[in-house]
Amino acid sequence: MTNRPSWRLIDRLRHASHSGRVISRHRALRTLDFRPASILHPIVLMLLSYVGLTLGLQTIAEFWEFILIHTLPPLVHTTGIFQHETTVLGVIPAAVPYPAVSASVPSTQNLLIAAVASLSLMACAYIFLRGRTLPLGYLVWAICLLQLVACSVFYFFGSRFPHTLASHVADGFSYTLNLLFICPLVLAVTYFIFDIPLLQKILGTACVLLSLILVTPFQYLIHIGVIHHTSLVAMPALYIFFGLLFNIAVLIAIFGWCISWKQ
C-alpha cells in the first residue's frame, strides 16, 4: 500500500513558495476556514458571557449605585437612591438604582427658550458648519429638529408626557442591562466567528461589556444634571441621541477597536 500525502499537506504545499515561505492568497479569494472553533467559540463565549453577566448583575447595579451616591450630591439635591425592579430581556429579574430627583414640567417660557435656542443653533450650524464639518452640522440639525418636535409635543400634548427624571434614569439603566445581555448574541455572529485567538476574543468581549458598564452611570449623571437644571423638555433629545444610541455607539467603537487588534 502506498503512503498518500494528506490533503492538509497538499493544501499547505500549494501555498508555499520554493523557499518554503507562504504565498498568501489574494484578498479577493480569501475566506475563513470553517473549523470546529468557528462554532465552538461563539457558543462557549456566548454562554460564558451570559453566565458572567447573570452572576454579575447585582455587582453591576451596585457599582452604578456607588457612582450615583458619590457623584450626585454636588450636582443636584436628592433624597436618596432607590431600587427599581425590572427584568432583563423579560426573563431575568434585576434591580437598577435611580435617584429621587425631580425636574420641572416645561412652562411656555421654557418651551419658547428651547425652541429659539434650537433654531439659533440650526442657523449657526448652517452658516459655520460647512466643508469638512458638514456632517457635524447635520448632527446638530437632527438634534435641534428633534428638540423642536419635542417642544411642539409638550406644547400641544404636554399633559400626556408620562416620564419623570427618576423613571428616565431607571429606564436608562434598565435598557443598558438589556443591551449588555444582547451583546453576547451580537458578538457571537459578528466577532466570535473570526479566526482570532480565543484569548483575544475573551479580552475583546470584556472590553465591550466593561465599557458599557463604566460609561453608563456617568452618561446618566449628565442627563440628570441637564434635565434637572433645565426642565423635562430636554429629556427627549437626551433620551434619543444620548441614551441607548450613545451606548450602541460606544459598543461599536470598542468592537471596531478590538477587531483591529493585531493577531
Add this chain to the structure above:
Amino acid sequence: MTYSIFVLSLKIMVIVVMTVVAVYMVRHLIFTLNRLFSKQRHPYLDIDTAEWPAVTVVIPAHNEEAVIGTALQALLAVDYPLERFNIFVIDDRSNDATWEIIKAYESEHPDIITGFHRTEGTPGKAAALEDISELISSEIMIVFDADYIPGRGLIKQLAAPFFDAEIGAVMGRVVPHNTQTNLLTRLLDLERAAGYQVDQQARMNLHLVPQYGGSVGGVRLSALREVGGWRANAYAEDTDLTYRLLLRGFKTAYENRCECYEEVPEVWQERNRQIMRWAKGHNQVAIRYALRTVLSKRVRLMERLDALLLLGVYFTAPLLITGFFAAAILYMLGEPVFGSSAWILAGFVSFGTLGNFAAFYQLAAATHLDNSGKRIRLLPLNFLNFLVSLVNVSRASASLIFSDYLLDRELRWEKTSRYRNRAKGEEL
C-alpha cells in the same frame, strides 16, 4: 378619536420600518457569513490562454484633464492582444484641455486610440455611451471612468466571463486610491470595501444579482442592443442596464479579483451630489422595473427577491427618518410600540447608522478579508457618513418624485469632481 388615529398611524409606521430594517439586517448577515465561510464563486478566474474576443474600452470624459492622461497610459500598458483591442475616448463638451490631451494620445497611438469630440446631443455619460455604441464593432464594450487606473491584467479578467454566453455584463472591484486624503475618503474606502468585497461577492456566490456598476465593467454588445442600448434619460444607466439584462435572461458576473483604482470624493458637498445621483438613479430604476421584476418568469425567485431588496436600498433612508420621528413622538406621548420606543430607535440606528447601507459587521468582514484591520477603527465615525447619506438620499427621493416626475423636469446629470494634481489645501 383624532388622537387615537394619529397614534395608531405612528405605530403602524414604526412597525413597517422595523420590519424593513429587520429584513435588511438578516440579508446583510447572510451575505457576510456567506462571504466569510462559503466556497467563493470565481468561475472565470483561471482563463489565461484563449481566443480573446475583440474588446473596445470606452472612456466618457467631461473636463477630465487632471486624470485622462493617466488612464490612457495605464490602458496602453495592459496585457491584451493589440489587434483585438481598441480605446474610444469621448470628450463630452469639455471646456478644459481634455480634448487636447486625447488628440495627443490619438496621434501617438492611432491604431489603438480613437477620440470623439461630442458637441451636441443630451449631456451625460449615458447619452455619450448611447452615441458611441453605434460605432463599436467589437463583441465586448468595457467602460471606464476617466479617473480609473487599470492594472495590466484587468482587460483579460473582465473579458473572460464573456466566454459564457449567459453573461451580459461584468463588474470588477473598485478600489479608492486617494484614501489617505482625509476622513471622508477613508470612510468611503470602508464603504466601498464592504460593498464589493462582501456584498457583491456574496451575491455572486449565491447566484443572485450582482450589480453592474457602470465602470470597471463590460457589456456584451449584442446583449446591450437586444435590451435597447444605453438609456440617456437614466440617472444610473448602470443599474438600469443591470435590470434590463436580468429581465432578458442575461446575468451579470462580478469579478472580485479585477481591481481597478478610482478617486472618491474628497469634500462632503461632492459626496452629497454623488449620493443624490445614485439615489435618484436607483429609485428611478425601482419605479421602472420593480413590478416587471416581480412578475418576470425568466428570473428565478431568489433573484427576484434579491433584485427587489437591491432596488429598495435607497428607499430605506426616507423610511428610516419617518420611522425615527414617529418612534420619537410615540415615546414623548408615552405610547411605546412593543414595550419600549428606545429599542425601536436603537434598532433603526444600529442597522443603518453603523454601516451606511453596509452593516457594521460587513465592514468588519471586509477589512478583515482585506487584511487591513486598522481601518475598522473608523467604524463609530461612519455614523457621520450615514447621517449625510440618510439626509441626501431622502432629498434625492423627494426631488425625483416632486421635482422630476410631478413637475416633469428634464434630467440634469452632474459629474463628480476630480482631485488628482490639485494642490493640497486648495479650496474647491
